[in-house]
Amino acid sequence: SQKIEQNSEALNIQEGKTATLTCNYTNYSPAYLQWYRQDPGRGPVFLLLIRENEKEKRKERLKVTFDTTLKQSLFHITASQPADSATYLCALSQGGKLIFGQGTELSVKP
Amino acid sequence: GAVVSQHPSWVICKSGTSVKIECRSLDFQATTMFWYRQFPKQSLMLMATSNEGSKATYEQGVEKDKFLINHASLTLSTLTVTSAHPEDSSFYICSAKQGVNYEQYFGPGTRLTVT
Numbered sequence: 001s002q003k004i005e006q007n008s009e010a011l012n013i014q015e016g017k018t019a020t021l022t023c024n025y026t027n028y029s030p031a032y033l034q035w036y037r038q039d040p041g042r043g044p045v046f047l048l049l050i051r052e053n054e055k056e057k058r059k060e061r062l063k064v065t066f067d068t069t070l071k072q073s074l075f076h077i078t079a080s081q082p083a084d085s086a087t088y089l090c091a092l093s094q095g096g097k098l099i100f101g102q103g104t105e106l107s108v109k110p
Numbered sequence: 111g112a113v114v115s116q117h118p119s120w121v122i123c124k125s126g127t128s129v130k131i132e133c134r135s136l137d138f139q140a141t142t143m144f145w146y147r148q149f150p151k152q153s154l155m156l157m158a159t160s161n162e163g164s165k166a167t168y169e170q171g172v173e174k175d176k177f178l179i180n181h182a183s184l185t186l187s188t189l190t191v192t193s194a195h196p197e198d199s200s201f202y203i204c205s206a207k208q209g210v211n212y213e214q215y216f217g218p219g220t221r222l223t224v225t
Contacts, residue, residue: 032212043116043203043216044154089153097144098214102153 002027006090006101013080014109021075021104023090028099030092033066035075038087038103047088048075080108113137114206116217123194123224130190131220133204139184140206144214145177148201160187194224 036044063076091098113136146154160166160181178190205214
């Protein structure tokens with residue numbers, strides 16, 4: 001069956017450290033993968049998109065990697081700040097639609 | 111740029127009534143709009159995809175007669191929950207994309223509570 005799995009447990013880190021979130025999938029062949037941030041009671045906010053032929057993408061303190069062999073994407077936030085605390089969702093492309101993981105809750109402590 | 115609004119942000123209605131939720135793209139033309147629902151601590155589940163001027167395509171298990179979607183213009187889509195029941199209480203979120211662009215831009219969501 002098709003599955004998208006993100007770290008189910010909340011991730012707690014200290015301010016200034018690098019947060020690394022994982023997205024694994026099975027039985028999908030996405031042309032691209034996206035990462036979103038969602039705050040409580042709000043809609044997701046687009047962060048980064050990475051295509052299947054790209055290994056890595058960066059935007060300011062954010063970095064995404066995409067390994068189609070391992071069927072895994074890693075999402076890094078460097079020099080994390082308390083304002084980065086939120087739920088982060090990965091989403092795979094599937095026939096023009098997005099299929100979302102359940103999200104990982106990140107908490108950055110000062 | 112790429113702002114999507116939803117109205118209302120929250121609504122409470124009685125069981126058996128219908129509720130309409132609006133989704134607007136404010137600064138771009140949304141050729142495709144998507145409607146999702148999200149239960150607490152769960153992921154976004156796609157309900158339907160709508161292209162401007164066409165009938166919506168519903169995901170398996172979503173009742174098209176209960177969740178009426180209209181995408182009459184390039185900036186507006188509406189979702190009407192007909193004969194709402196308490197189990198329809200959820201967070202409804204729309205998103206929009208322009209042309210063949212991959213990025214979807216999401217609205218702030220609408221919290222529906224059916225009593």
